[in-house]
Amino acid sequence: MDYGVLLSNYERTATHAEGVARASQQHRLYACLRAAILSGQIEEGTRLAPSRTLAEELGIARNSVLYAYEQLATEGFVLSRRQGTVVARVGLQQTPAHAPEAPPELSRRVNDLERPRGGMGDLLPFLPGTPALDEFPLAQWRRCMERGWRRIGPGQMGYGPVEGNVALRQAVAEYLRVSRGVRCDASQVFITDGTQNSLDMCARTLADAGDAAWIENPGYYGARAALQAADMRLVPISVDADGLAPRAEDWRDTPPKLIYITPSHQYPLGAVMSLERRLALIQHARAAGAWIIEDDYDSEFRHTGAPLSAVQGLTEDAPVIYLGTFSKMLFPALRLGYMVVPPALAPVLKKTAGALMLRGRVAEQLALAEFIEAGHFTRHLRRMRRLYGERRDALQAAIERHLDGIVTVSGGAGGMHLSARLDAPVRDTEVSRAAREHGMVLRPLSRFCLPGTFTAQYNGLVLGYGNVPAQAMDGLIVRMREVIERLGD
Incomplete structure (x- = not known):
């Protein structure tokens, strides 16, 4: 074997990520031999050249060769025997070079998920859900972020409370009570990483695999993805001019565990759920033992007539989990949203959520709380x-x-x-x-x-x-x- 050619080819083709150009001579030789063994260029059972011979062939110090051999032996790639250094037989299964690489298999629960083309990075005209990012008051936000970081000491640099920063939860609760008629206080508010994270939490904590989940049809494919990934059975419910329109046979034949709605501005058709439909949904959900997930999508931007109050606030103890996000109101990269849960559910969810997720974004939460309290948000x-x-x-x-x-x-x-x-x-x-x-x-x-x-x-x-x-x-x-x-x- 021509070790000089082997080393030269390795140094020419190795990626910058491997740090070949900056590595020492002995480490380059070790990495080259290791890669050749893993790829099958040097087969198992092959006797490597004696250290003195290889040093002379490559024009390097013998100690560099000894280092490479010792490192390979430490990792189990070679064995030092009386007859020399031999590549270990460890059962490496090599894929033929000509064989096409098979795509990785995903779990059944995610294999059929919708994968929309493009994303927020495109910022092309008519991309749904994209706010006017060039109109965001970035200077004010930067000042809030700077003050947020100044308030953080060593004690705040760990994982925060699972329900989120208390100042932000209080600000969110006050805003929702005034603007959306939501019945809540800060103890019912959970700060999340956005609506998708909230949906995932609802699906994992309030339903079991195989339970029926009603979704608007047509409807938001992010909700479909979250519920499908939780192995729930999706039941499409038609939408008309008054919003979600379940029939009597739907309640009888496929009683739901979760009901996902966008009542303020149905996504994507834009219908506003009527008051009669909202009250009837609460009544039937109570009777069925179902939870309503109210995604208050686009409720802040009402152009015609007065907005209807949230479904959550229509009756006492409504079985409603209220979801909101700052992605559309502020900017998507913030990745902060919130859930408002019924009082009886809050302590239970707090314990469960602590086992499923850890909170961070301390500075962002502090900045957002100040942004709201200072009036910038409104x-x-x-x-x-x-x-x-x-x-x-x-x-x-x-x-x-x-x-x-x-x-x-x-x-x-x-x-x-x-x-x-x-x-x-x-x-x-x-x-x-x-x-x-x-x-x-x-x-x-x-x-x-x-x-x-x-x-x-x-x-x-x-x-x-x-x-x-x-x-x-x-x-x-x-x-x-x-x-x-x-x-x-």
Whole structure:
């Protein structure tokens, strides 16, 4: 074996992550031999060159060779015997070089999860759920963060309370009581890493594998993913103009353990659940022993009429877990949300949550508490309501000018997105793919339906307008029309 060629090839092909260029001579030789043994270039049972011979061949000190051999022996790669240094037989199973690498197998519970294309990093026009990040008061936030770090000493650098920072919990509870009519105090508030984390906690602590979970159909695929990953049995419930619309036979045939709803601005259709539907849902959930998970999605951005109070606050001891997030109100990278649980559930959940997750983000929680208490949060929301209202109006006007007869719009009462059913004879998935090539993210409405439940009424697009300036709407909708017309030819 030509050890010189072996070492030269290794040094040429090894990655920078292995630190080959900075490593000592003896370590480079050790790493080269180790890699060759693992890859099968040097087979098990092979007798390595004597240390003196190898040192002369490579032009290095014999001590460097001895170090490499000793290190390999310590790790079990070689054996020192009377006849010399021999590669150990440890049963290494080598994959043939020509064999294609098989993709890793995932668990059944996650193998069929929806994997939406793209993400927040794209920041392309019409990406749903993307706030106007360039309008965030970053200077004020930086000052709050700096003061938060100054308040942290060694005692606060460990894992924080599992329910979150008490100042932030108090600020959240006060905000929700005033703005959303939520019945709560700080003892019922749990700070989480966002809505997805909250959903995961609900699924793992309030239901068992195989229990039925009702979800809106079409609905938020993040909720679908969390419930499916917990091995729950998903039951699609249709949505109409008044929100979730369960039938009597649904309650009879598939009684739920969890019911996921977005009542303030249904995602993605935009319906607002009526008061009658809310009260009936609470009544039936109580009778069925079910928990309602109220994701108060987009409730802060109401453009038409007064917002309805949260379902959680309608009756005493409603079986409701109330979820919220700061991702849309502030910025997604903050990764902070909250759960409000019934008083009787709070101490039990506190013990359970302590076994499932550990809290951190101490500085962020302190900064957010100050951001809310100082009034920055309320002022920012007020500005964003006006801004998103202007952007919604501009989008609707552009659609009326350029897409009349091509799409039918719904869901404009609030939030940061519109739902547009396609009246043109094209599939939403095709429009989505083509629009991506033209620099737009048009989410297909059909992808929000559970597999096997798609109907023609859900052939449409979800248009997020939070990150699109009003003056850009007209040009983008013209581009969208061109994409649809080209596909329809």
